[in-house]
Amino acid sequence: MTTKASYEQVIDQGDNNVAKFETRNQSLLDRVQHILHNNPTFVPVIVLVISLLAFWIIAGGRFFSAFNLSLIMQQVSIIGILAAAQSLVIITAGIDLSVAAIMILMSVIMGNLAVNLGVPSPLAIVIGFAGGMAAGAMNGLLITKIKLPPFITTLGTWSIFFALNLWLSGAQSIRSQDIDKNAEFLKFFGKAIQIGGARITFGVVLMIVIFVVLWYMLNKTAWGRHVYAIGDDTEAAEMSGIRTERTLVSVYMLAGLVCAIAGWASIGRVGSISPQSFYEGNLQSITAVVIGGISLFGGRGSIMGALFGALIVGVFQSGLRMAGVDVLWQVFAIGWLIIIAVAIDQWIRRVSA
Amino acid sequence: MTPVVSAKGIVKRFGHVTAIDHSDFELRPGEILAVIGDNGAGKSSIVKAICGATIPDEGEILIEGKPVKFSSPIEAREMGIEIVYQNLALSPALSIADNMFTGRELRKSGFLGKFLRMLDKPAMEKFAREKLTELGLMTVQSIKQPVETLSGGQRQGVAVARAAAFATKFIIMDEPTAALGVKESRKVLELIKDVRARGIPIILISHNMPHVFEVADRIHIHRLGKRLCTIDPKDYTMSDAVAFMTGAKEPPAQDVA
Numbered sequence: 001m002t003t004k005a006s007y008e009q010v011i012d013q014g015d016n017n018v019a020k021f022e023t024r025n026q027s028l029l030d031r032v033q034h035i036l037h038n039n040p041t042f043v044p045v046i047v048l049v050i051s052l053l054a055f056w057i058i059a060g061g062r063f064f065s066a067f068n069l070s071l072i073m074q075q076v077s078i079i080g081i082l083a084a085a086q087s088l089v090i091i092t093a094g095i096d097l098s099v100a101a102i103m104i105l106m107s108v109i110m111g112n113l114a115v116n117l118g119v120p121s122p123l124a125i126v127i128g129f130a131g132g133m134a135a136g137a138m139n140g141l142l143i144t145k146i147k148l149p150p151f152i153t154t155l156g157t158w159s160i161f162f163a164l165n166l167w168l169s170g171a172q173s174i175r176s177q178d179i180d181k182n183a184e185f186l187k188f189f190g191k192a193i194q195i196g197g198a199r200i201t202f203g204v205v206l207m208i209v210i211f212v213v214l215w216y217m218l219n220k221t222a223w224g225r226h227v228y229a230i231g232d233d234t235e236a237a238e239m240s241g242i243r244t245e246r247t248l249v250s251v252y253m254l255a256g257l258v259c260a261i262a263g264w265a266s267i268g269r270v271g272s273i274s275p276q277s278f279y280e281g282n283l284q285s286i287t288a289v290v291i292g293g294i295s296l297f298g299g300r301g302s303i304m305g306a307l308f309g310a311l312i313v314g315v316f317q318s319g320l321r322m323a324g325v326d327v328l329w330q331v332f333a334i335g336w337l338i339i340i341a342v343a344i345d346q347w348i349r350r351v352s353a
Numbered sequence: 354m355t356p357v358v359s360a361k362g363i364v365k366r367f368g369h370v371t372a373i374d375h376s377d378f379e380l381r382p383g384e385i386l387a388v389i390g391d392n393g394a395g396k397s398s399i400v401k402a403i404c405g406a407t408i409p410d411e412g413e414i415l416i417e418g419k420p421v422k423f424s425s426p427i428e429a430r431e432m433g434i435e436i437v438y439q440n441l442a443l444s445p446a447l448s449i450a451d452n453m454f455t456g457r458e459l460r461k462s463g464f465l466g467k468f469l470r471m472l473d474k475p476a477m478e479k480f481a482r483e484k485l486t487e488l489g490l491m492t493v494q495s496i497k498q499p500v501e502t503l504s505g506g507q508r509q510g511v512a513v514a515r516a517a518a519f520a521t522k523f524i525i526m527d528e529p530t531a532a533l534g535v536k537e538s539r540k541v542l543e544l545i546k547d548v549r550a551r552g553i554p555i556i557l558i559s560h561n562m563p564h565v566f567e568v569a570d571r572i573h574i575h576r577l578g579k580r581l582c583t584i585d586p587k588d589y590t591m592s593d594a595v596a597f598m599t600g601a602k603e604p605p606a607q608d609v610a
Contacts, residue, residue, distance in 0.1 A: 038499075221470045222458035225451050229444040239442035241427050241456030299446045 036348050040293045040301045043344055044308035047291075051312060055319030063322045066197035070204070076288075076314035077203040078103075078266050082281055083288035083306040084210050085258035088251050090289050091218070093231040093298025094143065094150035096252070099259050100281025101161035102135045107263035108165050111174045111273035114183035121185035129260045135161060136256020140249035158282065169275040176271040190268030203265045210258060211307045218303055227251055231298030287334065288313060291341045295349065312337065355418045356381050357523050357554050363402050363412035372398040373409065374578035380523060385545065385555045387565040387586075390575030390598055396558055399575065400525055403556075404436055405429040416522060427456075433521030439528045441512040445501035450474070450481040452500055453515045484518040485510070488544055506537030513544050523554040530564055542568055562591040574598050582608040 036042055056064040082099045089096040106128040113124035135157070142153045179186055189203035218224035226247050229237040238244045267273055292309025294301030313334060320330045360378040364371070372395045380386050390396040401407040403414060405423025414421055416432065423429045426436060443452050454477050460466035461473045478496045485496070490510045500508060509529060516524045526545070530538040538561075545568055549555060559565050565572060566586045574581045574597050581597060582604035596602035 216469075220472055222460070222472060223470070225447065225455070225458065225472070229447055229451075229455055232444040232446045236440065236442040236444055237455070239426070239436075239438055240444070240452070241430055243427075299444070 033348060036344075040295075040348070041305045041308065043341075044292045044305050044312060048308050048312050048315065051315050051319065055315060055323070059319050059322035063319055066195075067199065068318060068322075070198035070200055072311070072314040072318050073204045073207075074199070074201050074269070075318070076310040077201065077207045078262055078269050078278065079281060079284045079288060079313075080207045080307060080310040081210055081258060081262040081265060082285035083292070083310050084207075084214055084303060085255040085262070086285040086289050087292075087294055087301075087303045087306040088214065088218075088227070088255045088258070089150070090286075090294055090296060091227055091231045091298060091301065091303070092248060092251050093234070093296075094248075094251075095154065095286070095296070096139065096150065096255055097154040097282050098135070098139060098158040098161055099255065099262075099285050100278045101158045101165065102132055102256055102259040103263040103266060103281065104275060104278060105135070105161045105165040105168070105263075106132050106260040107266050107273050108169045108174075108275055110186060110264060111179065111183075111267065112168060114186055115174050115178050115273075118182070121183040124183070125186070125264055128263060129257055132256040132258075132260025132263070133253045134256070136253040136259070137249060139256070140252030143252070144245040144248050165275050169273075171275055173275070174273040179267065179272070186264065187268045187271070189265040190271065201268070203269050206261070206265055207307075210261065211304060214258075214303050223247065223250070228299055231300075233299070284313070287338055290345075291337050293341065293345060295345050296342070297349075300345075300349070309341075354382055356415075357417060358403055358556075359415045359418075360399075360403060361413055363399060363409045363414070365398055365402060365407060365409045371578055373402060375412070376575070376579040378403065378573070378580060379583070380554055380556055381571075383549065383552055383554055384570040385549050385557055385568050387557045387559060387569035387572045388575060389559065389562075389565060389572060389594065394575045394598070395578045396575040397527070398578075399580075400527070400556060400558060403429075404434055404525055406436075430456075430519075433519070435516035435520040435524045437509075437512045437516050437524065437526040437529055439531060441508055443500045443508060443512060446499050448497045448499055449485070449503075449511055450478045450496045452511060453477070453481045453484070453518065457519070480518070481514075484514045488514050488517065488547055490514060490544075504537070505533055506540055509533060509537070509541050510544060513541065513548065517548045517551070517553065520553050523556065524548065525556045525558070527558045528560065529557070530559065530561055538564065562594065565594075566591055574604070576600065584608050 052064070062068065082103060085099050086096055109131055110124045110128040113119040113127060114121045119127075139150075139153055139157055142148050143150050189206055190201060192199045192201040218227060226237065226242045229240070229242055230244050230247060234244055266278065270277060288310035289306045290296065290309065291312050292301065292305030292307070294303070294305050316333055316337070317330050320333060356379045358378060358380040360376070363373050363376045363378065365373040376395070376399050378399055388396045388400060398407065402409045405426050405428055408424060421432070444455065447455075459473045459476050461471045465471040466473065482496050488510065490507070500511060503511065513526070513529070529541050529545070533541060542564060545555060545557065557565070557569065569586050572584050572586055572594060574584065574594065576598055584594065584597070584604070593602065597604045
């Protein structure tokens with residue numbers, strides 16, 4: 001046996017269960033808090049189901065029809081894809097205010113190349129994707145190498161990308177007929193398949209595929225675990241051997257690529273290419289992420305939450321509209337949703353060990 | 354026997370401050386070497402120089418007789434040198450198994466691992482469970498539970514188990530008991546001795562004299578940026594050690610570095 005200092009002799013007489021779990025009597029609320037803490041997507045799923053049922057009762061069968069539900073999916077598809085990109089960044093405890101600006105800039109670049117300059121559409125799209133990654137790399141490098149806060153960096157690049165977009169487009173939209181004539185492939189994601197009353201656009205399928213792929217990357221690969229570790233505690237991640245700067249740059253580049261994909265999909269969804277569209281996309285993507293239970297403080301939440309968050313916003317807008325509520329009250333309701341979502345996140349984070 | 358670590362004439366300056374002033378350092382196979390010294394004596398600096406966290410300006414470091422020049426702790430880690438940081442370097446929201454393998458995850462074999470880069474979670478969980486059991490820590494409920502649900506002692510246990518599982522050369526522990534209560538400290542000291550029993554030498558930085566005198570085989574006393582002396586805890590009292598390290602007493606000639 002080992003020598004112990006004399007003052008420690010009495011330890012053995014005490015309770016020796018150092019590493020054992022305390023099994024306290026937990027109240028129901030404590031248990032709920034624990035379950036939500038371990039499964040952060042439960043909240044948005046429950047809210048989505050309840051709001052679907054509530055609007056079914058309020059607005060009737062017209063709301064809960066295959067047609068309307070598939071329409072909601074179409075309406076949220078672009079913001080949903082942006083929210084997927086935003087989730088990646090927010091999980092690292094960052095924020096990307098430039099997502100919508102990257103998306104529009106890349107759709108303008110694709111449109112200009114394919115429609116006005118006669119570049120083959122697939123090549124124009126690939127150039128747009130590369131541009132999205134370059135824009136993301138710019139964000140990532142400014143944040144890691146010059147050590148600027150993500151908020152300030154992307155606030156700056158938001159303006160820069162928006163200005164470039166106005167310059168490249170001459171503030172002119174590219175008309176739908178011109179796209180149809182010269183580069184119909186740009187509208188690929190506007191095509192749809194009809195299943196019963198539901199109209200599923202390729203854009204909706206794309207959104208779901210993007211979420212599934214990113215979910216896989218975040219949860220089943222080492223890269224994904226590193227992204228969470230960085231958001232959780234960057235310093236600890238660095239010390240435990242993660243190359244944090246490289247990983248962060250890769251996150252912003254991937255987010256940029258996803259934004260460029262959203263840019264392509266937006267051409268199909270909107271029909272034309274307008275440099276002024278989706279101006280509120282940045283904030284809408286953050287709204288979806290927050291309502292989806294992903295913590296703005298990083299390291300917590302599932303990317304699937306952002307999909308449910310986007311759908312909740314879509315369901316509220318559609319349901320309130322069908323119930324004949326003025327648009328201003330839709331905005332009012334979304335505002336409360338954000339506040340409640342963050343309040344719940346704070347409560348879950350305070351979970352007692 | 355070749356020392357595990359042998360450093361000679363290490364110098365590190367930060368501007369006008371000389372943090373390490375021609376210091377030597379030696380770690381022998383299978384021992385626990387405690388490093389003590391007053392605040393600002395540079396005990397952390399010398400240990401950081403050995404594991405690549407700071408790059409010394411002068412001097413040479415030999416690991417098992419071979420000269421090395423690490424430019425980051427990651428390089429040291431690749432050679433089998435593990436560090437248990439004071440703040441543990443664990444990610445609270447990730448599971449115990451995820452934390453054990455941060456930065457060296459196992460991938461599935463074949464197509465899933467190679468092209469889809471899928472992690473082999475069952476293998477990682479099995480390994481983590483084995484390592485925790487070996488160190489008598491398997492009272493934690495589930496290997497999948499997040500580290501933030503563990504107590505301070507359990508977290509320290511996970512950090513030590515991680516180091517012990519992957520260290521092939523030696524482990525550096527920075528104040529492993531500083532944040533713990535009496536009982537949890539006891540558990541961690543037992544862990545440290547268990548690790549030594551498996552033949553892995555340990556560098557233990559600590560301020561806690563009773564803990565140092567209990568576990569250390571030799572004590573490296575650092576003063577004013579260099580090694581003052583190395584003493585055997587059996588030959589001296591805690592008051593002697595404190596006197597040497599604060600300069601109240603001259604160390605005996607035969608122990609001077």
